[in-house]
Amino acid sequence: MTETLAETTTEAEEPLAAFPMPRAAGCPFAPAPAARALQGERPIAKVRLWDGSTPWLVTRHADQRALLGDPRVSANPLVPGFPHPNEGFRENAKRRRTFLGMDDPEHARIRRMVTAPFAIKRVEAMRPDIQKITDDLIDTMLAGPTPVDLVRAFALPLPSLVICRLLGVPYEDHDFFQEHSARLINMESSVEEVFRANEALTDYLDKLVTVKLADPADDMLSELAARVRAGELTQREAASMGVLLLIAGHETTANMIALGTVALLEHPDQLAALRETDDPKAVARAVEELLRYLSIVHNGRRRVALEDIEIGGETIRAGDGIVIYTGTGNWDAEVFPEPERLDISRDARRHMAFGFGVHQCLGQPLARLELHVVYSTLYRRIPTLRLATAIDQLPFKHDGAIYGVYELPVTW
């Protein structure tokens, strides 16, 4: 750390900007203004992280795509120079390895063990189930008192129910796994809290794999258990993959449902257009646009260079950390004209809300389907849906690895 500090004082006259950068007060959807400024002035710039390390922050769409697709760029958090988001993540990475933090060919080998259930056609077959879950949750909400917290009553249970079914995790345990998942991805959590949450979840999934070994069902954990039996994975590896899938499967979509609803309520013309359309393609476009506009995985894709890379007039040296902030890439006017406008009719498919390169989201077909069902159902069934509080009173997840709201009081 002392070395890094000495190096930067000689290299740069001005002190480096700290990352993560805060969003502007009163602009809960926009990416951090300081990062947007860098996009215009210095699209590949050094920044300073919590531990004093000074990785590159990459803010333009084209450079982000190039680097995320570059095999000289590693996602392995054990490579020296990797820009860890905080101490908990850094320490936990030493204990818990999943394909999210591996490079090809190892990454491809393991990812392919779990790709089949996420193929477009397999996922599409889940539509009636997801529609039913959505309708049932809305029925329950409508039968209850208002105001209601849309996160607790709808946004969180929906993807949790879906991923539980897919994995073969009993939904009754949702309080347990939601609480520990939230702790695991909270940037403010201490190392001990992260360790405890990770152990609790991994032990839990480990026990479920034991159950599936003895009594297999038609679910993903049983498929993983079969791979354990075949010697392709250790039971602990299978459990860690289960944890990754469980967390990624509910926290992300839940935030897109809740934050997407806030964004639509703040843009009544867009909400009206979405509510009134009967065209599934128009809803699909709205899904992509909301993914682009909100870029909820907002801490930057974390990578490290394995070789020297020349890009945009800069040289990223082997061992340099790289932080790819897709929030600004998805608001890059070169790709998305008037990026600050939420426009559900635009073609936003080139967004990188699911990342890019070989780690691009495994669950994206499922996430898209869930959002398609929700966005075409919720606002039709509750046409007078509105916030039950002022927008500036909402608890936004500035401290989360995944952005959203902790609570969303609504009424109708």
Place this chain on the structure above:
Amino acid sequence: MRVEVDVPKCVASGQCVMIAPDVFDQREEDGIVVLLDEKPPAALHADVRESAVVCPAAAIRVVEE
């Protein structure tokens, strides 16, 4: 237009199947890309080009003839 897919590169994102389902499909066992139509009709060219752009693994090549 001729389409080529680099199967070992594919990460089964499903993006191409979502955009151009008449040209791309996925293997049942692991979701890896299957090319259905290597000479798609002109009406699908725009979708095929878009698939190549959004493919996260650069596994789709479009040769304009």
